[in-house]
Amino acid sequence: xxxxxxPLTGPAPQLAFLDLGERxxxxxxxxxxxxxxxxxxxxxxxxxxxxxxxxRIAADLGDHSxxxxxxxxxxECSPGHVGALKGLAYVAFRQGDIATAQDRLxxxxxxxxxxxxxxxALDRVRVARPATLVEPLPTLGANDARMVLADxxxxxxxxxxxxxxxxxxxxxxxxxxxxxxxxxxxxxxLGLGDWQEIIVEGPAARAIILPVEETALLLxxxxxxxxxxxxxxxxxxxxxxxRTWLARGEG
Amino acid sequence: xxxRDLVARLELVVAIxxxxxxxxxxxDDGLVVHEAVMGDLAAEDVxxxxxxxxxxxxxxxxxxxxxxxxxxxxxxxxxxxxxxxGSEPLWLIAVASPDTELGRLRLLVGDxxxxxx
Numbered sequence: 001x002x003x004x005x006x007p008l009t010g011p012a013p014q015l016a017f018l019d020l021g022e023r024x025x026x027x028x029x030x031x032x033x034x035x036x037x038x039x040x041x042x043x044x045x046x047x048x049x050x051x052x053x054x055x056r057i058a059a060d061l062g063d064h065s066x067x068x069x070x071x072x073x074x075x076e077c078s079p080g081h082v083g084a085l086k087g088l089a090y091v092a093f094r095q096g097d098i099a100t101a102q103d104r105l106x107x108x109x110x111x112x113x114x115x116x117x118x119x120x121a122l123d124r125v126r127v128a129r130p131a132t133l134v135e136p137l138p139t140l141g142a143n144d145a146r147m148v149l150a151d152x153x154x155x156x157x158x159x160x161x162x163x164x165x166x167x168x169x170x171x172x173x174x175x176x177x178x179x180x181x182x183x184x185x186x187x188x189x190l191g192l193g194d195w196q197e198i199i200v201e202g203p204a205a206r207a208i209i210l211p212v213e214e215t216a217l218l219l220x221x222x223x224x225x226x227x228x229x230x231x232x233x234x235x236x237x238x239x240x241x242x243r244t245w246l247a248r249g250e251g
Numbered sequence: 252x253x254x255r256d257l258v259a260r261l262e263l264v265v266a267i268x269x270x271x272x273x274x275x276x277x278x279d280d281g282l283v284v285h286e287a288v289m290g291d292l293a294a295e296d297v298x299x300x301x302x303x304x305x306x307x308x309x310x311x312x313x314x315x316x317x318x319x320x321x322x323x324x325x326x327x328x329x330x331x332x333x334x335x336x337g338s339e340p341l342w343l344i345a346v347a348s349p350d351t352e353l354g355r356l357r358l359l360v361g362d363x364x365x366x367x368x
Contacts, residue, residue, distance in 0.1 A: 113317060162315050175311040182307040183325050186300040186332070190292065190346070193328030200308045200323050202316025221315050228357075 015044070021053050025060060033057050048078035055087050064091050079164025082112050086121070093125060101125050107146060109223040111163060113204030122225065148173050148219045149212065149242050152180065158245070161221050176209050176219045199228065208235045212242045252366070254285065260363045261287035264343070267359065269351030271330070272344075275367065278302040279340040292346060301334055301344050322361055335360045337367025 017040035024033035034057050041050045055070030068091055074084035089104035105122040112118055148159035148169050154177030162168040183195040198209040207221045208231055220235040257275060264273035265287045274286040274294050281302035286294035305323055312320040325332040326349070333356055334344040343364040347356060 110317075168314065172311065172314050175307075175314060179304070179307045179311050182304045183327075186304050186325065187327040187330070189300055190297065190330070190332075192330035192332070192346075195325060195327050197326040198308075198324070200312045200316065200320050202312040202318045202320050204317035205315065207311065207315045219315070 015040075015047075018049055018053060021057070025053070025057050030057055030061050034061070046077050048074045048081050048084070051077060052081065052083050052087070055084070059087065059091060064095060067091050075164070079160065080111055080162065082108050082115070082118075085111070086118060089121065089125070093128075098125060098128055106223055106226065109225060110146065110205045110221065113223065119225075146221045147238060148176070149245070150174075150177060150217055150219065152177055152215050152217060154178065157216065159219075161219065172219060176207075176217060180209060180211075180217055197232070199231075206231055208232065210235050210239050212239050213246065216242070216246065218242050257285045257367075258287065260343075260366065261285060263363065264345050264356070264359060265289055267347070267351060267356055269348040270345055270356065271348065272297055272346040274298060274344050275337070275341055276302055276344055277340045278305045278342050284341060297344060297346055301332055302342070304332075305334060305342060322357070322364075324357065331356075333357055333360050335364035337364045341367045343367060 017036050021033045021037040021040065024030075024036060034054075037050060037054045037057060041047075041054055044050050051070045051074040055067045055074060058066035058070055068088065071084040071087045071091075074081050078084075085104045085108040089101045089108065092098075092100040092104060102122070102125045105118060105125055108118045109115070109122055146161055148161050149157045150173035151157060154174035156170050156173035160166075160169045161172045179198060180195065183198055187193060187195050196211070200207045201224070205221050205223050206226070206228060207219060210218050212218050218235065218238050220231065220238055222231050222234070261273040261275070264270055271290050272286070272288040272292045272294060274288070274297060275284040276282065276298035277284060281299035283294045283298045288294050304325065305320070308323045309319050312318065320336065322333070322335045329349065331347045331349060331351060331353060332344065333347070333353075334342050336342055343360050345356060345360050
């Protein structure tokens, strides 16, 4: 009888460059680590962990633009990659862009609500950020995974939410549309008039739905650390942006 | 918690100016467990409709808030619905007029729902 070999432990042999690159990085041999991981990325251009490691090496080298590019590549391979969001927040913070740092950390916190490191960093960023009355509105495009514009038939028009995957956003658009239909029925039969706003709060985040036009709705998500009044304000401005977006026929 | 305790909690909710109804309902079947209704709202209608709304909201919440909902809120031109989860399958539901102190209502409904056993 042929003896069955024991299962391999650790990364597959062809991905050993990740382990080697990380060990070199931790030893401070950054140029050697960079060479190893760049070669690995060339062989595995769709591997998010390779881009993430490349970004961390670039950050250690003080190459902020290289780190940003690599973390953005990580997100392209794996939308909602928490490590990339944390890394982009770190670089933004180092560059003095506190608003972007906060935005990235809030996105990471929505995906990893019990990560003490993220929540601690979020607290520090909020303290560092000058008080402002108006939070910058996230874009309706692909890079902010917390806002979806959909039609009332549940078809996503633009935006992403949750883990940033298309399938998640499509499902959220469909569910939001279904919830609006239920809200319409509830308010009509109870004599409460036309629905204006829906808020759903879960264990880690809060979602708000607002009508954009008769045929569209906007779903915005933020972690529970975002006060509900701020979420409503943000969503109201998101509706204005969505109307402009639709009027221009973007996309 | 006794029936008297539950009713006492509902009375705290309807004591907020503008609240038209407060009830405890089982969202799995949409039936009223306890109620305190002011005016012409039918508690049975509220329970059935809001339970269906909560069930639909649960699907969305699981997708975008990392789990089932703890609180849902529906604002309309002539009224507001606030509902918070107690122990499964009970929810505390309040229906109020649009000028109600919403922040206070949300806090009270959330706190009292957490005491439902």
